[in-house]
Structure formats: C-alpha cells, structure tokens
Amino acid sequence: MNLELNPKLLDVVEFEDSSERTSVKRRGTIVETFGEPTNAVLIEISDSQGLPLNYITSKLEDIKSVWAAGAPTAESTPTEAQKYFEKGILFLQNGIIARAKDQFSRAFSLEENLRANLLNATIVLAQKGKLDAAIRVYELLLELQPRYDLARENLSAAYVQRGIKLGRSDLLNQAIDDFNLAMMLRPRPESIRLIRHNLVAAYTRLGIRYSDFKQCQQAVSYFLLAFELDPSDTTQRNLAIGLVASSAAKTETESQVPEAEFFRQAIQMGLTFSECSNAYGATLARHGRISEATLALETAVAADPKNELARKNLETILRQQIPGDLMTGLIPIEARELAGGTTFD
Numbered sequence: 160m161n162l163e164l165n166p167k168l169l170d171v172v173e174f175e176d177s178s179e180r181t182s183v184k185r186r187g188t189i190v191e192t193f194g195e196p197t198n199a200v201l202i203e204i205s206d207s208q209g210l211p212l213n214y215i216t217s218k219l220e221d222i223k224s225v226w227a228a229g230a231p232t233a234e235s236t237p238t239e240a241q242k243y244f245e246k247g248i249l250f251l252q253n254g255i256i257a258r259a260k261d262q263f264s265r266a267f268s269l270e271e272n273l274r275a276n277l278l279n280a281t282i283v284l285a286q287k288g289k290l291d292a293a294i295r296v297y298e299l300l301l302e303l304q305p306r307y308d309l310a311r312e313n314l315s316a317a318y319v320q321r322g323i324k325l326g327r328s329d330l331l332n333q334a335i336d337d338f339n340l341a342m343m344l345r346p347r348p349e350s351i352r353l354i355r356h357n358l359v360a361a362y363t364r365l366g367i368r369y370s371d372f373k374q375c376q377q378a379v380s381y382f383l384l385a386f387e388l389d390p391s392d393t394t395q396r397n398l399a400i401g402l403v404a405s406s407a408a409k410t411e412t413e414s415q416v417p418e419a420e421f422f423r424q425a426i427q428m429g430l431t432f433s434e435c436s437n438a439y440g441a442t443l444a445r446h447g448r449i450s451e452a453t454l455a456l457e458t459a460v461a462a463d464p465k466n467e468l469a470r471k472n473l474e475t476i477l478r479q480q481i482p483g484d485l486m487t488g489l490i491p492i493e494a495r496e497l498a499g500g501t502t503f504d
Contacts, residue, residue: 437472
C-alpha cells in the first residue's frame, strides 16, 4: 500500500505484464491517462509496503478495472473488511480524508487487527521523511482508535522528528509547537524526557539568537524557560550569562568595570568574576562601547589568566576586528532524535 498521499486516480487495474521473459498477471494503480478520449494509461506497480517498483504503460483495452468490475481475482478473495481497508487507502492517497476515514472505520469494526497494517505502513512513510503525511494518517488513526497507544507513541515521535527538522531550518517557534504537541500526547516517560530535552535545546537556541541580536531581555526569558524545564549546569550557566549581558545592555553611561558585588547573582549561579567580566565586556562591544569593553576584558584576563575565551575576545578587540565576533560564553544544546517505528501489534 502506498501512503505517499500523492494524487492518483481511484482505479485499481489488472493486466498482463510482459516486461519480463514470461508474462505475469499483475495489479496496479493508474497514475496517469493519455489521449482524448483515453486510449492508454500509466500504471504504478508497488511492493507489499506500497513502495513503487515500476511504471508500465498499457493500452486501455489490455487492462481490467478491478473495482469497476467488482470481481475478486482468482488468486485470493479479500474479506469485506479488507475491501473497505483497500478503498480507504485509495481515498487516502487522493487526499479524500472524510471518505478514507469512513472506509477505515468500517474495516476496523470488522477486523480491528487491520489497524496495525495502517500503522506499519505509516511508519514506513515517516521513515522516508514524509512527516506531514505520516502525521496526517496517525491523527486519522487516533480519531478512529483513541486508545491505540502504539499510534499515539508513533504520532508523538513524528512530531518530534518534524520539530527537529524545523529547528534545523531555524524555524524554532514552529519546532517548539511540535515538541509541545508531542508532549501533550503523553508518550512513554523516556520519550517525555527526550522531548523536554529538545524543548530546552530550542529555547536555548532562541536565547542565543536574541543575544546575538542584542535583545538581551528576550534572551533572558528564553534562557529562563530552558532552565525551568531542565535546571542543569548548562542552562543555569546560560541564564547567568544572559543576566550579566542584560545588565551590560542596560548601562547607558560610561563607567568603570563593576566590582564582583555587581555580579553577585551570576556568581551565586556558578560563574566566576572573570566569566562575568568577559560576558559584560563582550556585550558592551556588541553595543559599540569599545573602550569600556576593552577594560572589562582586560579585567577578565587579569582575574583569571587561564580564561581563554576572555583572552581571545581581548585579542580580537585589540586587533580592531568586528565586535560582533566576541563571545559571551553561551553554550548551545543539540537536539536529540526520537526513534519511531513501534510495530508490535
């Protein structure tokens, strides 16, 4: 079965395939017609998982429409449930969701185990990267079978995978929406932990982005969201650096480098005075206050000669390179894949 959801004609046909050494009777789905009126068709032949194997052009008089004839093949006689199921697949391929849903509902009421066939085919679709289509089918399956936990788990995984894909395209707010949808499905505890990690990664990236854009208050709000979800050393450090940067951005008049007391909260959160001075100086440089930034970075190096980040920033600013190249010390967090494909039904 092919769940690519690409438009197809609702016509399954039977024909003699003479492309090999011996002629074989096959079934396929018409994907294109030729002539006016139609005198030939292009037929897609798929494997048992619905993956296209071959395309064959055949004359109209050489094919037999299975559904139009309403007759089963000599090879096997499908059950009533299987007929409904196959019609549901055909409607689904053409995006006729309401009719597909009706056919699947009839099929599952007669043979509930057919739901596993739809689940497994949708998993293949997700594994091929067709996440929008897979999510669409998982959602339909859950509408029909609300207590189908395997479908719920796989839908959650598909949301996570799409969220990661969106995040890699820098569509972080949309990625966060998908991660939240995955969380609301209440998957297994290990999945929830991974989803929470990906939310933290997305919030952290947003915080770093706003920090780079010199919008320090917005950056702090995202670092705080990441810290609330996962109060780890990394998220605490990013939040502390964000608070220091925000303080530097708010300073409107020239001043000397603040004493350690000024950075009390950040130091209590684990930063050293040298790291605070570096973040303070890098932020000042981004705001064009080069002389103050230089003094702050010199203070950072003096407080801790082993602070390589502060030393590199000071060298950069002394070479009169672009202040935007200076680093505050923020640490990005990488997203993690959530494996889908649970098929033991």
